[in-house]
Amino acid sequence: xxAPRERARxxxxxxxxxxxxxxxxxxxxxxxxxxxxxxxxxxxxxxxxPVKPVPVDSSSAPPGDAPPQPDLLHRLQEEDxxxxxxxxxxxxxxxxxxxxxxxxxxxxxxxxxEAGTRSGPGALHFGPAARIMDFNRAEGLVAGxxxxxxxxxxxxxxxxxxxAYAGGSKKFRHLEALxxxxxxxxxxxxxxxxxxxxxxxxFGASRPAANAVRAFLGGADDRDYLRRRGGSAGVRLEWExxxxxxxxxxxxxxxxxxxxxxxxxxxxxxPLTAATGGLDRAAVVGVDVGRGAWRGWARHRVxxxxxxxxxxxxxxxxxxxxxxxxxxQELTLDLTAVHTAGRPPVQRTADLxxxxxxxxxxxxxxxxxxxxxxxxxVHVPYDVLAASGVPVVRDLHLQxxxxxxxxxxxxxxxxxxxxxxxxxxxxxxxxxxxxxYLRLDAAVPLGPDRPEDLRLYLRFARGLF
Amino acid sequence: MRNPGGLFRGRILxxxxxxxxxxxxxxxxxxxxxxxxxxxxRYEVVDTTRVAREAVTLREIIQRCVEGEKTKLSxxxxxxxxxxxxxxxxxxxxxEIEDDVFLAYEDSTGFGRxxxxxxxxxxxxxxxxxxxxxxxxxxxxxxxxVTADDEDSENLFTRLPFFLEEQQEFDFExxxxxxxxxxxxxxxxxxxxxxxxxLPSGTVYVDADRYRIIHEEFTFxxxxxxxxxxxxKRISRHWKELPGGEWVVSKILMDVSxxxxxxxxxxxxxxxxxxxxxxxxxxxxxxxRFGPR
Numbered sequence: 001x002x003a004p005r006e007r008a009r010x011x012x013x014x015x016x017x018x019x020x021x022x023x024x025x026x027x028x029x030x031x032x033x034x035x036x037x038x039x040x041x042x043x044x045x046x047x048x049x050p051v052k053p054v055p056v057d058s059s060s061a062p063p064g065d066a067p068p069q070p071d072l073l074h075r076l077q078e079e080d081x082x083x084x085x086x087x088x089x090x091x092x093x094x095x096x097x098x099x100x101x102x103x104x105x106x107x108x109x110x111x112x113x114e115a116g117t118r119s120g121p122g123a124l125h126f127g128p129a130a131r132i133m134d135f136n137r138a139e140g141l142v143a144g145x146x147x148x149x150x151x152x153x154x155x156x157x158x159x160x161x162x163x164a165y166a167g168g169s170k171k172f173r174h175l176e177a178l179x180x181x182x183x184x185x186x187x188x189x190x191x192x193x194x195x196x197x198x199x200x201x202x203f204g205a206s207r208p209a210a211n212a213v214r215a216f217l218g219g220a221d222d223r224d225y226l227r228r229r230g231g232s233a234g235v236r237l238e239w240e241x242x243x244x245x246x247x248x249x250x251x252x253x254x255x256x257x258x259x260x261x262x263x264x265x266x267x268x269x270x271p272l273t274a275a276t277g278g279l280d281r282a283a284v285v286g287v288d289v290g291r292g293a294w295r296g297w298a299r300h301r302v303x304x305x306x307x308x309x310x311x312x313x314x315x316x317x318x319x320x321x322x323x324x325x326x327x328x329q330e331l332t333l334d335l336t337a338v339h340t341a342g343r344p345p346v347q348r349t350a351d352l353x354x355x356x357x358x359x360x361x362x363x364x365x366x367x368x369x370x371x372x373x374x375x376x377x378v379h380v381p382y383d384v385l386a387a388s389g390v391p392v393v394r395d396l397h398l399q400x401x402x403x404x405x406x407x408x409x410x411x412x413x414x415x416x417x418x419x420x421x422x423x424x425x426x427x428x429x430x431x432x433x434x435x436x437y438l439r440l441d442a443a444v445p446l447g448p449d450r451p452e453d454l455r456l457y458l459r460f461a462r463g464l465f
Numbered sequence: 466m467r468n469p470g471g472l473f474r475g476r477i478l479x480x481x482x483x484x485x486x487x488x489x490x491x492x493x494x495x496x497x498x499x500x501x502x503x504x505x506x507r508y509e510v511v512d513t514t515r516v517a518r519e520a521v522t523l524r525e526i527i528q529r530c531v532e533g534e535k536t537k538l539s540x541x542x543x544x545x546x547x548x549x550x551x552x553x554x555x556x557x558x559x560x561e562i563e564d565d566v567f568l569a570y571e572d573s574t575g576f577g578r579x580x581x582x583x584x585x586x587x588x589x590x591x592x593x594x595x596x597x598x599x600x601x602x603x604x605x606x607x608x609x610x611v612t613a614d615d616e617d618s619e620n621l622f623t624r625l626p627f628f629l630e631e632q633q634e635f636d637f638e639x640x641x642x643x644x645x646x647x648x649x650x651x652x653x654x655x656x657x658x659x660x661x662x663x664l665p666s667g668t669v670y671v672d673a674d675r676y677r678i679i680h681e682e683f684t685f686x687x688x689x690x691x692x693x694x695x696x697x698k699r700i701s702r703h704w705k706e707l708p709g710g711e712w713v714v715s716k717i718l719m720d721v722s723x724x725x726x727x728x729x730x731x732x733x734x735x736x737x738x739x740x741x742x743x744x745x746x747x748x749x750x751x752x753x754r755f756g757p758r
Contacts, residue, residue: 072645073705076670076680077716080701084718084736088553091740092564092585096549099566099583100743108756112583185574293633325633328658381659397687399661428663430690 113299118327129162132175132199134156135212137263138225138256139200140168144401156181163397166200173199182235189238196231200256203347205336205373206354206363209434210460216459218265219355223272224363226347227256234284245286250309252279253347272364276345278310294322304342312344315350330379338371350409352418358405358443358456360420368412377424399426405443426461436463508614523639526651526671531629533676537712538622543572543750546713547743553736557729558591559599570755573622578755621714626678628655649673656686663689665700677712679704680702695722707744714741 017232081089103111121297129144136142144164150156162175183190203226208214237244255274282303289296296318304312318337323330336357338350352358352373353365359375380400385393401424408417422443429438439461444454521529538544539605550565564585571577588594600605628635634657643654651673665683672679703716717739726733750758 006714072643072650072670073679077703080699080703080718083699084720084738085553088551088718088736088738091551091738092566093549093742095564095583096547096566096742100547100568103568103580103582103754107753108580112756206639216514240700322631325658328636330659379659379661381661383660386660397661397691426693428661428687429664430692 051098094273107273123266129164130177131160132162132164134174134200135215136200136225137215137220137260138168138173138203138222138227138258139166139173140262142166142173142200144173159456169256169258172219173197174461175199187239190235191232192276194233194234196229198227198229200227202226204354204357204364205338205351205371206356209462213435213460214355215260215265218263219457219459220363222256222259223274225256226275227254228252230280232284241290243286243288245284245288247284247286248282248307249284249417250279250281253277263389273346275347276311278345279308280311280345281307281309283307294320296320296459301348302398303348310342311345311348313344313348315340315344315348320385328379328381332375332377332379334375336371336373340369350412352407352409355441355457357457358418358420359403359422359441359457360405360443360450361418364417365451366407366409366412366414368409370408370410371407373405373407375403375405377401397428399428399437400424401439402424403441403443414449416447416449418445418449419447420450424461428463429460431463433462434462437461526639526653526676527629527632529635529676530653530671530678531625533671534625534629534678536675538678538746541573541711541746543570543748544621544744544746545570545748545754546741546745547753548739548741549653551738551740554732554740555734555736556732557726560589560591560596562587562589564607568754570750571620571622572750575620575623577620578758580755626681628665628667628669631664634658634662639685640668650679661687663687665689665697677704678712679712693724695724695726697721709746711744711746713744716740 001150012152034265067240072143094401099230106114125148127146127148129146131146133144134142135388142164146160146162148158148160150158157178157180160175160177160179162271164173165171166173175195178193179188180192182192202211202220202224204224206224208219211220214220222394228251230249230253232247232249232251234245234247253275254277261392280303282301286299287297297317299315299317300319301315303309303314316339319335321332321334323332325331340350346367349367350369350371351364352371353361354363357363357375378401380402383397384400385398386398402422403424404419404421406417406419408415420443422441424439424441426437426439429436437460439455439457439459441459442454445451515622546569548567548569550563552561552563552565554561554563556622564583565581566583567579567581569577569579588599590599591597624630635655636658638654639651640654643650643652649672651671652668653671654666654668657664663685664687665685667681667683669678669682670680671677681702681704683702685697688694688696698720700719701717702714703718704712706712707747717737719735719737721735721737723732723734725731
């Protein structure tokens with residue numbers, strides 16, 4: 001807002017910023033401890049001192065007897081109210097009063113009974129099977145219904161059930177979860193939890209945010225998926241931005257063995273190893289940490305041995321992701337590290353490559369014992385196209401995101417580094433979590449092992465924070 | 466006579482002084498009479514007094530705001546309040562006015578329960594230049610309902626305004642200072658650092674007495690829902706001070722224009738007012754009103 005307009009607004013509000021008297025400005029400075037120019041305060045204002053009474057004619061206006069002005073708060077609110085229609089501002093106090101009076105006379109239980117409602121604490125809530133709904137290249141469309149139920153209060157157990165039909169495999173998929181709060185203080189939360197599921201899930205380092213879109217566009221095939229049938233039980237402790245988990249998992253894992261051909265760009269022709277079948281029994285210890293714009297988690301998985309099962313291995317996962325502003329530039333960094341020991345199945349092997357890992361390279365292009373990956377992005381904050389002034393183009397509001405991915409696998413077929421700089425262009429769709437942006441990434445893989453010189457990805461990207 | 470002067474002074478000055486005091490009292494009494502001449506202290510400027518102290522930086526103002534916001538309900542364990550939401554949905558040839566009544570309980574541990582108690586919807590059709598209520602539709606969309614939401618993320622005791630929670634996302638600017646009675650009011654503006662972050666810009670007014678935010682106005686330079694929303698014209702949050710010294714939200718107002726209004730199927734605009742009332746502090750959790758905890 002320009003200075004004259006600001007001053008006009010100030011006058012309308014009855015203020016005297018900037019254009020006021022020196023004495024007034026000095027009073028601000030003295031009381032606020034600031035000078036108008038943010039400098040050290042020096043107060044040149046005169047200090048009134050009584051000296052000698054002088055006669056004053058009674059017809060003179062006594063000081064301080066001006067008509068009272070509404071205070072700032074009221075003036076601001078009145079100006080705000082003037083923007084909205086009267087029928088909005090009048091509200092409905094009679095409905096509020098009668099409703100509250102009825103609640104007070106009946107009490108909560110009788111009010112609910114009179115209302116004939118079945119919702120509220122202790123009720124069931126129905127919705128789509130959000131956790132297992134998917135479109136994948138092994139089973140096609142998986143869709144169904146879910147229901148959540150709990151008793152009133154934060155200490156009550158909560159149960160969640162989902163069932164869905166997989167159109168490709170013509171199988172029924174389901175998920176059941178139970179959460180039992182043991183301690184539910186504001187600073188400390190401890191829950192016991194158990195779940196069982198029969199579903200197909202993606203595996204490997206490359207797991208884009210919206211897997212269904214990847215499958216639809218042809219960025220996946222059945223060897224990216226794993227059928228998992230089994231359950232887990234454990235506890236989770238949350239305290240001061242820190243969460244500790246301890247779980248026992250037992251599941252029979254296998255390659256789906258099916259293939260849904262439908263995809264926009266056909267079937268990928270990349271030689272990948274399918275998941276190894278067998279019974280996986282493991283203990284998993286985890287730590288989640290969140291501080292401001294930084295998030296990190298670690299998991300250590302021990303399978304086999306005394307726990308039984310068909311696989312005997314250890315796997316440690318570390319992940320750190322964060323955002324930071326450098327001036328107006330928003331920088332994001334994702335670091336992943338995986339180390340395995342023993343004889344892990346294919347689905348637990350450390351790997352690199354793919355849209356969710358090192359862009360520009362094939363999925364699981366590197367398999368090994370240890371893997372380290374990094375993804376760095378710069379979100380250019382300036383609307384360059386809008387500044388161009390070119391019709392249509394200026395209204396596209398496309399954001400440029402230069403990026404660089406890199407990583408390396410140890411004790412695999414190759415120890416060479418994978419590097420791929422690139423440029424992304426994204427369009428904001430809405431605050432839809434994992435699909436907030438529609439993004440086109442152009443990655444330029446480097447090195448002798450690069451599959452091609454340029455690889456394009458169309459995908460959804462996460463926003464806002 | 467050793468001290469004739471002193472004797473003289475004692476004999477003469479004392480009566481003279483008494484007469485003078487009496488005369489002054491008479492003059493003062495006369496001066497106090499209405500319509501007569503009276504005296505007032507006259508003020509005169511003397512030497513300038515120069516003072517200096519450390520300037521309060523914008524960063525300090527923001528940090529003090531974070532602390533000040535936490536004092537708005539200080540001294541209380543819990544509270545109840547009611548709020549009514551009036552939504553005005555405008556189509557090309559019809560409009561809908563919906564009122565929802567809520568009752569809320571919140572405590573300083575972060576626990577909260579909100580009851581959705583009642584809903585009333587009225588439909589209007591455009592006739593000429595005016596609106597005519599469609600009485601037949603009135604009860605169709607007015608189911609009585611009681612639902613409860615135990616989410617504590619919006620607790621007034623524990624939450625901070627978003628621009629204080631996510632300070633790294635915004636650039637702040639001290640727009641003005643003013644003296645309102647004996648309080649200094651800071652006018653602070655903020656805007657997203659990125660041209661592409663669909664976050665609001667805003668202006669907030671901070672009372673430097675305890676660094677509490679007393680008024681908030683928001684706009685969106687970047688459309689938050691480009692697929693659905695044409696623009697967000699205005700959002701504001703009004704605060705008020707209660708007789709007990711608590712600062713509470715009194716009103717939230719919002720005006721949004723939507724896309725697709727030209728079809729007549731989609732609304733052209735939605736205006737929402739949320740009105741908060743009946744604040745009661747430290748009543749404890751009343752299971753009779755709110756159900757079992």
